[in-house]
Amino acid sequence: MVARGYGGSEVLGTVTVRLPEPGAGQVRIRVEAATVNPVDLVTRSGALVAAGLMAAREQTGIGWDVAGVVDRIGAGVTAFTPGQRVIGLRDLLDVSLGAYAERLVLDAAAVAPAPPGVPAAAAATLPLNGLTALQSLDLLDLAAGDTVLVTGAAGAVGGFAVELAVRRGLRVVAQVRSADEEFVRSLGAEWIVGDDISDLACEVRRLVPGGTDGALDTAGLGIRALAAVRTGGAYVTVVGGSAPPPLRGIRVHQQWISADGAALAELAAMDLTLRVADVLPLERAAEAHDRLAAGGTRGRLVLVPSGA
Structure with a gap:
């Protein structure tokens, strides 16, 4: 799910891309949940382009938080193994693909073990x-x-x-x-x-x-x-x-956020209060954006792959 151009939630749409491969020091995650945050709405609207924080592009990746399972590791990665449940944060603004996806490649340094026993939708609300x-x-x-x-x-x-x-x-x-x-x-x-x-x-x-x-x-x-x-x-x-x-x-x-896998691992071990307002399939991302924009939610709206 990406933004094609900039504007309201109507610019969100799905694209089919080649399966991304992790490079050295990276992991690929099979996404189980991705959180909808205010920064996603700001990115989609084009406000970050107007502010000079990212370049205009025809396709912009949306989504920062992810919870899922490692399904491939790049060269030099020793902290994670395929099949491990993890959470992570994408902190790059100017990208063509974000966390609203079935697979996501992140630097291993931006990833941490998922909180044990916590459902993916709740775990995804923690990183950002x-x-x-x-x-x-x-x-x-x-x-x-x-x-x-x-x-x-x-x-x-x-x-x-x-x-x-x-x-x-x-x-x-x-x-x-x-x-x-x-x-x-x-x-x-x-x-x-x-x-x-x-x-x-x-x-x-x-x-x-x-x-x-x-x-x-x-x-x-x-x-x-x-x-x-x-x-x-x-x-x-x-x-x-x-x-x-x-x-x-x-x-x-x-404060400007930066991904930090070590700090995220500490947070994941703290048993903090994780709040999910609702869980929606990925194809209803536009609805989730509109609900967040309307205000009044407590906890985060979370997207999951279709059929999950």
Whole structure:
């Protein structure tokens, strides 16, 4: 399943290609599940071409996350064997084939053993969103006992961020809708603020006098989330183009995801909360894109090969 040109979900369509062969240091995966993420919609729309992040092409590969079974290895690969269940992440933007496919070739360094006993659809939701949360917390570089604001805490990245932050000994202020409060508290959030972002900083500072030590802004609130951080603290956004200026000596970072098989293996061993909103066959990818664009899903929509 690829994008032929750019635009709405109608540009998605299937193509038949020669079976890809893994090169040195690569593995080929028989795909059992591929997750639908917001970046897929942005890629399909042509926004990344307009932003200069990729070249225009007649056929663009869609899909980053994959769960499946190794069916062939390239020269020099010793960490994986055919028949092994794995998860992986494609972090290259400008490609003609993505994870929405029956087979996918990835660098072995972008692959990790799948979480044991976890269905492929759930396992496929971990790589992009889990690594984004992990790498964002690394950028914040907070110490155990510090406080962190997580915006969009009930989202796919936000949920992982709350769980991982708590595991690091951080105290979490979660910004969520009231309907999601119980779920986010179950992940370990200590304080909850609502979705009225006009009063976000005041509400956070009421709970944490002086402001939080850091903010992980998965909702792209920008300056409003930054205002909740103490002077000299840290701020990370995962939404491109939403980074505010580094006011009051706050360290400001834009997090750009990178595949990391070793870190992904650590995540897979953590028994994190994996959420699947629905599973659809690959030929209904356009429907999945439209549902994600409409909003309101909790967990990820996942595509599986036809007939699976």
